[in-house]
Amino acid sequence: MLFANSGRLQYSISDIPNFLRARTLAAKADAALDQKKFQEVIARHAREGYDSFKYFDKQHWMRSKMMRVVELGLDKSSQGSVLDLGCGAGYFLYCCKYLGHSVHGMDLPDYEFYRDMIALFGISRTGFRIEANKNLPQLGKRFDVITAHQICFNGHKTDGLWGVDEWDFFLGDLMENYLNPGGTIALEFNEEPAIGFYTSDVRRYFESRSARIFRGRVILSQSKPQSQPSRSEGLLATSTAR
Numbered sequence: 001m002l003f004a005n006s007g008r009l010q011y012s013i014s015d016i017p018n019f020l021r022a023r024t025l026a027a028k029a030d031a032a033l034d035q036k037k038f039q040e041v042i043a044r045h046a047r048e049g050y051d052s053f054k055y056f057d058k059q060h061w062m063r064s065k066m067m068r069v070v071e072l073g074l075d076k077s078s079q080g081s082v083l084d085l086g087c088g089a090g091y092f093l094y095c096c097k098y099l100g101h102s103v104h105g106m107d108l109p110d111y112e113f114y115r116d117m118i119a120l121f122g123i124s125r126t127g128f129r130i131e132a133n134k135n136l137p138q139l140g141k142r143f144d145v146i147t148a149h150q151i152c153f154n155g156h157k158t159d160g161l162w163g164v165d166e167w168d169f170f171l172g173d174l175m176e177n178y179l180n181p182g183g184t185i186a187l188e189f190n191e192e193p194a195i196g197f198y199t200s201d202v203r204r205y206f207e208s209r210s211a212r213i214f215r216g217r218v219i220l221s222q223s224k225p226q227s228q229p230s231r232s233e234g235l236l237a238t239s240t241a242r
Helices: 013-031 035-044 058-071 091-098 112-121 164-177 200-208
Strands: 002-005 008-011 081-085 102-107 124-127 143-151 179-189 212-214 217-221
Touching: 013 058, 013 091, 035 112, 058 091, 058 143, 081 091, 091 102, 091 112, 164 179, 164 200, 200 212
Parallel strands: 081 102, 081 143, 102 124, 143 179
Antiparallel strands: 002 008, 179 217, 212 217
């Protein structure tokens, strides 16, 4: 294995083609960005501490989020719609937008750095705090792909970590109100102290929903009528190793 990240090896030799493609696409997406305006945003928030500072490394975030785009097949699929929950500074959605997809983000409403970055990228965004057993706000449209990267809204590193009931409510809301038939939900978890990415009960729950689970990521696909093609068909078809 190779490509170490924070002391943990993230990618294997089989990932090299995706990694190289992501790096090339990320460079093109970066070049298309207004560099002067990016530096103005950075200068405006330079004294805010780590929560903002960690996103200043544009090359790193462009590459890592474009890697997620490539892994989901969004670099080769027809133009679709993507909703990113907990979108943060918006790098993932910008990569999707650069490739021609319609995108929308959702994150905390009161973080000015996020708002400035989203504005820089020209992305639509809904300010909302995602909480357990609480429906998301209606957005007036559905999406082919719904993502949540490095999830914190699940009570990450707290005593209120989501269990099976909370995830069942959350996924039910997404599938009933936001996901297109045949669409895909892609979740990426942060590790929790002592337990890994999630409890064994939560893992069994995801498995009961025929999720594909690997490297702290959980991929769920909604069934669709046979006569209705899905823009997200084939997502992660070759990335099913547990």
